[in-house]
Amino acid sequence: MTTITTTTNLCRKFECCLVITAFLLATRPPAAFGHENLISNPGFESPPGTNGLPSGGWWVSEGRGHLLVETDHAVSHTGAASVKLHAEKETKAVLASKRFSVSPGDHLLFEVWMRGGTGDSAGSKTYAGLAFRDRDAKVFARAYFLSPAPSQSWTRLTGYALAPAEATAAEVHLGYTNAGSTFWFDDVSVSITNPVSLSLLAEPKTWPGRQDLQVRVINRDSHEFQGNLDCALDGQPKRQPLLIGPKATRDMNIPVTVTGVGPHTFALHARGTIGTVAELREKFRTAPALDLYPACPSCLQAGPESGRCQIEARMNVNPVDRSGLKWCIEVLDASGNILHSLTNYVSAERLAGIVSIPTAHAGNFEVAAHLLDRTGAIIGTGKTEVRVIAEKLARVTFGPDGFLRLDGVPQLPIGLYSAGHFEEMARAGFSVTHSYSITTGDADDAINPTDRRLKELLDQSWAQGMRMMVELPRKAIEKAKWGQVRRRIETFKNHPGLLCWGSEERVARGAAPLANIEQLYKVVKECDPDHPLVLGDTRDVIQHLQDDRRNFFPDDCMDAGIWWWYPFPLKEPDGNGLEGGASGADELQPPVWLTTTLSKKPLWIAFQAYQKPSRDAVFPTPAQYRCQAYLSLIYGAKGLFFYTGSGQRDYLGKPAGLLNKPDEAHWDYVQKLVRELHDFSSLFLASQPAAGLEVLSGKGAIECMLRHTKDQQILLAANRSARAQTLTVRQPSFQVTQAKVLYEDRHLSLNGDTLTDKFAPFEVHLYQISIP
Secondary structure, X not given: OEEEEXXXXXXXXXXXXXXXXXXXXXXXXXXXXXXXXXXXXXXXOOOOOOOOOOOOOOEEEEEEOOOEEEEEOOOOOOOOOEEEEXXXXXXXXXXXXXXXXXXXXXXXXEEEEEEEOOOOOOOOOOEEEEEEEOOOOOEEEEXXXXXXXXXXXXXXXXXXXXXXXXXXXXXXXXXEOOOOOEEEEEEEEEEEOOOEEEEEOOOOOOOOEEEEEEEEEEEOOOOOEEEEEEEEEOOEEEEEEEEEOOOOEEXXXXXXXXXXXXXXXEEXXXXXXXXXXXXXXXXXXEOOOEEEOOOEOOEEEOOOXXXXXXXXXXXXXXXXHOOOOEEEEEEEOOOOOEEEEEEEEOOOOEEEEEEEEOOOOOEEEEEEEEEEXXXXXXXXXXXXXXXXXXXXXXXXXEOOOOOEEEOOEEEOOEEEOOOOOHHHHHHHOOOEEOOXXXXXXXXXXXXXXXXXXXXXXXXHHHHOOOEXXXXXXXXXXXXXXXXXXXXXXXXXXXXOOEEEEEEEXXXXXXXXXXXXXXXXHHHHHHHOOOOOEEEEOOOOOHHHHOOOOOOOOOHHHOOEEEEEEOOXXXXXXXXXXXXXXXXXOOEEOOOHHHHOOOXXXXXXXXXXXXXXXXXXXXXXXXXXXXXXXXXXXXXXXXXXXXXXXXXXXXXXXXXXXXXXXXXXXXXHHHHHHHHHHHHHHHHHXXXXXXXXXXXXXXXXXXXXEEEEOOOEEEEEEEEOEOOOEEEEEEOOOOOOOEEEEOOOOEEEEOEOOEEEEEEOOOOEEEEEEEOO
């Protein structure tokens, strides 16, 4: 028995990842003996469909290139046919089966027979396995099994996988990642080996007290199952007898009593004569009786007229206890005086009311809401605030030079993705925060459930003198649910902690059409013309933009663009184009989406501040951090972000962002670098590009930029090579004998109009040269 590790789609952003250990069982009996094969047309014996693909629901998903698929009647393992996969150019694709239903915790046994063609190299391995989909039909986890070296003999590839907690369906993927190779697959089999499956028919209710857990039990065996269904809620056990006929399904209600507000855990076990045959574990949260959302808007601009705010809440009470409920809203000033109040009967779960806020002067006002039972007793309460601010704090623009303007002052945004340690960030000189925690939420909700968390993050950012890049809800964008998007924008558009709105990779990942991003931009401009939309997305799916990235961004859908640059380790390829990888054997390759762009909009960059999952991956060194930052400025970036990941993990599966491993990731140095960038930005922004610089040595390895003011010139030079280099440049306007090397406490002698200096690998020098 040989052990192999299944790989999963370790995506850079917000996607769920799963690593499963599979076993290649060369001596085990045929797959799923005595169990149903869940695959339609598993031996490819049926006539092909009208599209030329195998019938039975088989389809192709192409990441790169074009996969040629045909039913081959000349080659087979058993029967009269197999499926043949081939490509003329480099191709990354899968042949996928029709989906089949699974339950969380199901044990799946996968098997397929495969062979290679004549002349295929030993490096032309492929893979096959399972992909799992959630309730939204999105693939969120994979269990892939790597093939042995190809041969012209049929080889059986088999392994086990466990359906993860969110899984509702699965499908087979037969993989292809080669050019010029040919593979045949035959006799695909997937079976569920556990005799009983358990799943929830509905999510647990969110209110404390009595409720029924709705459970579906499937007997997959051809014999009657008799035993017990044990339920343990927060460790408290309960048992019910369980009797299900052969190949039958039974839906059951399990009465439970949930105590308190907050997280809860329950475990279901189906037990028979041989012990536990199925297990299901779930976590859920109960909410307070009154769940108050941030006021809309949460901030008002000061002015002579009073402002009006929509106050909304969700009532979370068992329907049997809702008769006679009322809710009350009060607006209080800083001294606790009630300025406005209203009371209404509760007629639905969603509660709403309009309150008036005085806006003559800047200040904070508390909004208190109470839920009253039929006797007038308070059974739920919530508080939020409305802030009145100066108009200038709610406006962010771009200048003609492409840099941001805050109150008319040019700014170089310096940000941290997945931000934390806000006090340290502010002391270091960061100006922008970010969080992926506010990008989730059901698209059908009128108000995104993460808006409360977003208000906390905006308040914290502003309290530390920073602003936040706020991504708009992903699922709402994908499903064009613009009401939820509008609500978020209207709620926070005046918040002084807001820098810009954002959206990431909905088109690049194929999750939404470009038309949705076009509409998103219109919604942002309609609701909030005073803040830009900074788009981290492409005009087409990323697989179509692998070779030429000049026309990369959809300019008509954004005020500025942002993309990624994660070049370390230098030799590691960027397989899907989403990593922003651009590297060679011994030097940093420029991010071509920036250096060759046709975009007329300002472009920001997010460079690497995390550890990749390969075994030899490490965090950037201090020199590499500094090189990435200054190369980005030289290449024309108008904003700098340290990308710490969206859940990225190292090869051991541990979180691997900058703040997850602060010592290993050189967090202390990053803070020092950010302070340097912050201080340097005032000099940089006060200068203009200058022409006439001639590079005499170091050209190609050392990138340079010359800028000038009335009385000085600034030369930025960064060695993108992993080898030491010497730079010599000539500039007729160099008419002094020395240049000051900033942040190095040294001066460099000039030879007339020529400057020469040495550079260690990835070293950066910044020269300040006076104009006499």
